[in-house]
Amino acid sequence: MDFSYIVSGFAVGVLVGLTGVGGGSLMTPLLTLMFGVSPSVAVGTDLAFASITKGAGTLAHRSRGNVHWDIVKKLCLGALPAAVVATLALKRFGALDEEINHIIRYSIACSVLLTVVALLFRGRMLNWLKQHPEKQLQGRNLTIATIAAGAVLGTLVTVSSIGAGAIGATLLVMMYPRLSPAEIAGTDIAYAVPLTAIAAFGHWWLGSINWELLAMLLIGSVPGITLGAMGARAIPEKVLRGMLATTLTAVAVKLLNA
Template structure:
């Protein structure tokens, strides 16, 4: 167990506990720039890390708050899980024919970070602008209706499936924004719970896929988990005392700069 990995896990977990987002978008660049891991290994390890750490959050949202809309989760997963599996297959094929995939992963990571940075700022504006009432069925109260509603939700899942599998980034902030826009009358608590519930199978499928390709460092994964779990717990308890309106723009700016570095590398 490396103390540096444990402290990094704690720091990222702490920020996630305070802001509610930023796990993959902070962890993957940290592993690449600070510890020198290959982008593909950082992505694969972070995907399994995300799947494990987010599971506890869903138990809270589903069991205590009843704030997961499983219909929306199912529709998004209908798009995201098959696309994630196909993306893993494409990566495997490119590796088998000797293609260098580091550039592809790095570019995808940069794009995902830039989109996440923008999403963090937009998310804050949307949450402040709308007072949402809890609805018994978000499907019937979305911005669109009928087959259009279903098709857009599945398509959103498909886009997230490819982006998250390539970069490990986007399941949180981008998923939240998509649900906010598609289902504007859904309560904020249910938006967060639904996005979290969808992120778990997506990151699990993508992470297992990368594991099958040898892109997961389990020693690193264990160290990150040891640090992150208490970090999330402490950050969650301090979140009410630390002004999010200050932290979120700083986090968004940091992710934007890191994203640009990846894209322009």
């Protein structure tokens, strides 16, 4: 296996450590564009990668009391069944067929663009909600919206491996604007663990996980995430998010034109 996989895992790990988002948004397109990995295999391998790394992140956030388990439960009520249905759909239509790979490629590109929107406009959406508190969902409507958001994310993550990070966090900000950034991050990571695990199991069932590639990515990502987290406070968040949004936009354009 090429040593460049370890380097790629390290680079993505640093960016995730610095910004808190971008793992799937960068890793999956990187595997398909730079290394020529089949889109379905790239998605499956990245989901297994995410389930392991997010599991470690959940433990850290749980110890600090940053996880709202009631919200995690509601998200999972929508996300987990959606992941199963999406996996069965991929099985039914042939996850490794060339035509399905094209659909997955376009799904990845659309998910990346949604991540860019989430990165660029998350602050503005939060400010708007603070200025219009009457627009915030409450009670039963909030519960329904949370479950529905989970279903959308479950489908998106299973098909493209992208969406649980920036998109999920942005939806949480919109629905639960009173949560602190740390609580948003902790809750977002916690619900993503069972989601990515189920989706990864589904892709293992479909035969679209490269275990040797997964090991190489993990070897690089663990020290990368650690270094990125250590340097996160040294670089302004606005600069980091701008850099990430620019990179992701270029990735999406490349995927659409591939």
